[in-house]
Amino acid sequence: MATARSASLSTKRRSDSALVVCLAGNPNVGKSTLFNRLTGAAVETANYPGMTVGLNIAAARWGGREVQLVDLPGTYALDPVSEDQWVARHGLLDWQPDVVIAVVDATNLARNLYLVLQLVDLGPRVVIALNLIDEARRQSLRIDPRALSQALGLPVVPTVARRGEGLDELTAAAAAVAAGSNGLGHGRAVRYSARIEAQVAGLEEQFADGPAALPEGLPPRAAALALLEGDEELVAAFGEAGQTAAAAGRTSLAVPIAAARHAAAAAIAEACTEGRASAPAADRWWAATTSPITGVPILLAVLASVFAFLFFVGGRLSELLTSLWMATASPLLGSAVHGLFGYGAVAGTLLWGLDGGILAALAVGIPYILTFYFALALLEDSGYMNAAAFLADRVMHLFGLHGRAVIPLMAAAGCNVPAIMGTRVLSTRRERTIACALVVLVPCSARTAVILGSVSLFVGWQWALLVFGVVGLVGLVAGLALNRILPGEPEGLVMEMFPFRRPSLRLVVRKTWKRFGTFLWAAAPIMLLGSFALGALYETGLIWHLSRPLEPVVVGWLGLPAVAGLTLLLSVLRKELALQMLVVFAVARYGVAAHDLRTFMTPHQIVVYALVATIFIPCIATIAMLVRELGWRRSAAISAGTVGAALLVGGAVAHLLPLI
Amino acid sequence: MSLQSESREEYLEAIFKLNQQSEGATVGRVAEDLGLAAPSVSQMVARLAREGLVERDPASRILLTPGGRRKALRLVRRHRLSERFLTDYLDLPWDQVHDEACKFEHVLSDEVEERLAAHLGNPQTCPHGRAIPSADGELPDEAARPLAELSAGQKSTISFVSDEQPDLLRYLSSLGLLPQTAVSVEDVAPFGGPLLVRVGRARYALGREVAGKIFVRV
Numbered sequence A: 001m002a003t004a005r006s007a008s009l010s011t012k013r014r015s016d017s018a019l020v021v022c023l024a025g026n027p028n029v030g031k032s033t034l035f036n037r038l039t040g041a042a043v044e045t046a047n048y049p050g051m052t053v054g055l056n057i058a059a060a061r062w063g064g065r066e067v068q069l070v071d072l073p074g075t076y077a078l079d080p081v082s083e084d085q086w087v088a089r090h091g092l093l094d095w096q097p098d099v100v101i102a103v104v105d106a107t108n109l110a111r112n113l114y115l116v117l118q119l120v121d122l123g124p125r126v127v128i129a130l131n132l133i134d135e136a137r138r139q140s141l142r143i144d145p146r147a148l149s150q151a152l153g154l155p156v157v158p159t160v161a162r163r164g165e166g167l168d169e170l171t172a173a174a175a176a177v178a179a180g181s182n183g184l185g186h187g188r189a190v191r192y193s194a195r196i197e198a199q200v201a202g203l204e205e206q207f208a209d210g211p212a213a214l215p216e217g218l219p220p221r222a223a224a225l226a227l228l229e230g231d232e233e234l235v236a237a238f239g240e241a242g243q244t245a246a247a248a249g250r251t252s253l254a255v256p257i258a259a260a261r262h263a264a265a266a267a268i269a270e271a272c273t274e275g276r277a278s279a280p281a282a283d284r285w286w287a288a289t290t291s292p293i294t295g296v297p298i299l300l301a302v303l304a305s306v307f308a309f310l311f312f313v314g315g316r317l318s319e320l321l322t323s324l325w326m327a328t329a330s331p332l333l334g335s336a337v338h339g340l341f342g343y344g345a346v347a348g349t350l351l352w353g354l355d356g357g358i359l360a361a362l363a364v365g366i367p368y369i370l371t372f373y374f375a376l377a378l379l380e381d382s383g384y385m386n387a388a389a390f391l392a393d394r395v396m397h398l399f400g401l402h403g404r405a406v407i408p409l410m411a412a413a414g415c416n417v418p419a420i421m422g423t424r425v426l427s428t429r430r431e432r433t434i435a436c437a438l439v440v441l442v443p444c445s446a447r448t449a450v451i452l453g454s455v456s457l458f459v460g461w462q463w464a465l466l467v468f469g470v471v472g473l474v475g476l477v478a479g480l481a482l483n484r485i486l487p488g489e490p491e492g493l494v495m496e497m498f499p500f501r502r503p504s505l506r507l508v509v510r511k512t513w514k515r516f517g518t519f520l521w522a523a524a525p526i527m528l529l530g531s532f533a534l535g536a537l538y539e540t541g542l543i544w545h546l547s548r549p550l551e552p553v554v555v556g557w558l559g560l561p562a563v564a565g566l567t568l569l570l571s572v573l574r575k576e577l578a579l580q581m582l583v584v585f586a587v588a589r590y591g592v593a594a595h596d597l598r599t600f601m602t603p604h605q606i607v608v609y610a611l612v613a614t615i616f617i618p619c620i621a622t623i624a625m626l627v628r629e630l631g632w633r634r635s636a637a638i639s640a641g642t643v644g645a646a647l648l649v650g651g652a653v654a655h656l657l658p659l660i
Numbered sequence B: 001m002s003l004q005s006e007s008r009e010e011y012l013e014a015i016f017k018l019n020q021q022s023e024g025a026t027v028g029r030v031a032e033d034l035g036l037a038a039p040s041v042s043q044m045v046a047r048l049a050r051e052g053l054v055e056r057d058p059a060s061r062i063l064l065t066p067g068g069r070r071k072a073l074r075l076v077r078r079h080r081l082s083e084r085f086l087t088d089y090l091d092l093p094w095d096q097v098h099d100e101a102c103k104f105e106h107v108l109s110d111e112v113e114e115r116l117a118a119h120l121g122n123p124q125t126c127p128h129g130r131a132i133p134s135a136d137g138e139l140p141d142e143a144a145r146p147l148a149e150l151s152a153g154q155k156s157t158i159s160f161v162s163d164e165q166p167d168l169l170r171y172l173s174s175l176g177l178l179p180q181t182a183v184s185v186e187d188v189a190p191f192g193g194p195l196l197v198r199v200g201r202a203r204y205a206l207g208r209e210v211a212g213k214i215f216v217r218v
Helices: A031-038 A083-095 A106-122 A133-138 A145-152 A167-179 A194-209 A220-228 A232-237 A239-248 A254-272 A282-290 A292-327 A329-341 A345-382 A384-397 A403-411 A416-425 A429-441 A445-458 A461-485 A505-540 A542-557 A562-570 A577-590 A603-615 A620-630 A632-659 B003-020 B027-034 B038-050 B066-088 B097-107 B110-119 B166-175
Strands: A019-025 A043-047 A054-062 A065-071 A099-105 A126-131 A156-158 A494-496 B054-056 B062-064 B155-161 B182-188 B195-199 B202-206 B214-217
Touching: A019 A031, A019 A083, A019 A106, A019 A167, A031 A054, A031 A065, A031 A099, A031 A167, A054 A083, A054 A167, A099 A106, A099 A167, A106 A126, A106 A133, A106 A145, A106 A220, A106 A254, A126 A145, A126 A167, A145 A156, A145 A254, A156 A167, A194 A220, A194 A254, A220 A232, A220 A254, A254 B166, A282 A292, A282 A384, A282 B182, A292 A329, A292 A345, A292 A384, A292 A403, A329 A345, A345 A384, A345 A403, A345 A416, A345 A505, A384 A403, A384 A494, A384 B202, A403 A416, A403 A429, A416 A429, A416 A505, A416 A620, A429 A461, A429 A620, A429 A632, A445 A461, A445 A577, A445 A603, A461 A603, A461 A632, A494 B166, A505 A542, A505 A620, A542 A562, A542 A632, A562 A577, A562 A603, A577 A603, A603 A632, A620 A632, B003 B027, B003 B038, B003 B062, B003 B066, B027 B038, B038 B054, B062 B066, B066 B097, B066 B110, B155 B166
Parallel strands: A019 A065, A019 A099, A099 A126, A126 A156
Antiparallel strands: A043 A054, A054 A065, A494 B202, B054 B062, B155 B182, B155 B214, B182 B195, B195 B202
16 A cells, blocks of 8 residues: 555645645544534545545535535544555645644544544644543543643544534634644644654754755654654655655654554543543443354344345335326326427437336335435444444455445345445455445346346246356355455455444434435436437337347357347346346237247246346446446456356356256 | 574574464475475474474474574574664665575674674664564563464453564554553454454454464463
């Protein structure tokens, strides 16, 4: 991770008039909650090239002053040794904030102060939001904000971000520090051992004499410490003149410096805390959810409930939305379109897109995605996700993934699109690529409908199970293979296990809605466009010309009727259409009796058809999301891989089945 | 110093190092470590056994005799002192000094070793944080074993973190997984799954490979 990446400041859009405020803090300390509280709805995300972790940026007004709030990723430190820390560090250096609000968890002060001390070393002005003080009180921990403020030399404002307590005081303190030129907010830096301090002083002297300007606007002490900690990027940034300085700062002091910071943090926390923490009641929950004997059944129960929730609530919602649409918008649209455009190809195309397209979104996409997002936010907020990740870690390891990957993989059974967005819980690009490839191979609700509606209905449920089994096998092989092929090592799991907290419905709904909005903007236009394209092809009759070039593969290798190949091709636009189109085309070609697939396909052909339809590229919306998350090159590779796997497996099964 | 005695020292050092890890030293692992063929390692081990420096246990692991251990520790001491010298005086970065020190350690006489240590201020650890054996062959951290070997409920103190992956070392340091820190194992997932450990008021799930790089004393 520490390879020198060009520090192109693609995310930096600092406007001169606005106050720039960065939010820093450990994961799960309520930083995002605070961010949401302090800003309105319009949040943009800025990404560094090649980085999957982004910065959230939003505007706000504090007493008439325009403020740009930059939410750094939640990190434990600011060393460029992991992707999130790299982004946090660069966000901080690139944005040059007027003030940094460091959000600290009052229930785990010692560990949280490490980041604060590192911030002080790095140089920006800092204000502390002492968050979760209600939680601390519940654990009979009393923290003296004034003593903490004195020990750190920084303003400290107690807050309860969830309930919005202390936020006015916080913004006032931050604005005062940002405005003041009296050195307020610079904090008391850690005094390191004589050996380290001597080397820091030596380097500072060199910087004063040296021809090289300090990169990234770092104060000399900050640059000296970063060099001593072995910051390879900084060493590179110093250029030739810096190499000597870097060599003089022996790059072996990272651990002693970290140890000194931890010791200082622990001492400050100790001095400012009264009362010994009683073990939180949640501890007992932990034991149950992570010990193998009770944890695995709990995990299975939770997974089953999420599935049940998804299928029952999502299914109900789907029925409701469908019948609402059919009863109201659909007839209206129909008469409006026919009234305006008559009954020709134009009207037909418009109806495919507007009526059919929106209906498909209402019936398949939206209900399942909305319910899934809700379940996901609920699980995340409760803190259970970590237990699931802990237990699933071993299995995910086979694929070069963490336990955390289990969540998006589960989501994929609803719809692949949000699942691909969900792979953001993974930290490296390698992991995300593997996870996305596996997500794409999980049959989503639309593909499950194709399997059930063809194989299960016309051939038998055992055969449907066989199809699911083969698809699962393909996923297993793909995961194992990708873990071997992709360069890089699987990352070892290092994950903080957060305590359980009672989820706040308000936050869960807000999170659900925010994610859902993102999904809708990304996927809905593509779904609609796909429907229009399909409609135009069908209504103009162009569609029949597409089937000829496919024949060698479809008829020759897969042994399927030519019309089937056409529907496979078109199902890229919307997967559940594979089956609907098959019936439509078959009726057009073979007559009305063809609504029963068995009139023109053998059971084996139906199985092969369902297999191929399930394995190859999910749909165009999924591809668009893949491109957004992984870039077009990896997306093309994944898509091509699924096509290859579908043809290979489909062909193999087509040739093997008659032998059995 | 003859080439042969140099290679003998390399063997002892490798055996010592491997015996500190959980699987122990076998002919195969020594061969792998030194990049040699198994038959020649087998021959050399037989010779070392004749000289009373090593012995084989029933599981055909290679163990150091007290005499062999003394020689090995002396070499480890010279290696780690050399690393210290290379970083502190010659300003080589710490991730490069290991290979250089492998050559350096063999040319030190007793007297040079002693003066080097004095000149460096008798350092306790090498640049990677591992303990340097004392001149009389004491190694304080020998009892350290990987955290991954502990079972649920065991409490321990971190002795050192392996430096094979500097980024990981730094990441763990920032979390407070540092030498002399108390760490207790709360749960161990079955079938080689991760460990659940508690450090201070925080809990972490650590994958096996990560926990294998953290050495602790129980």
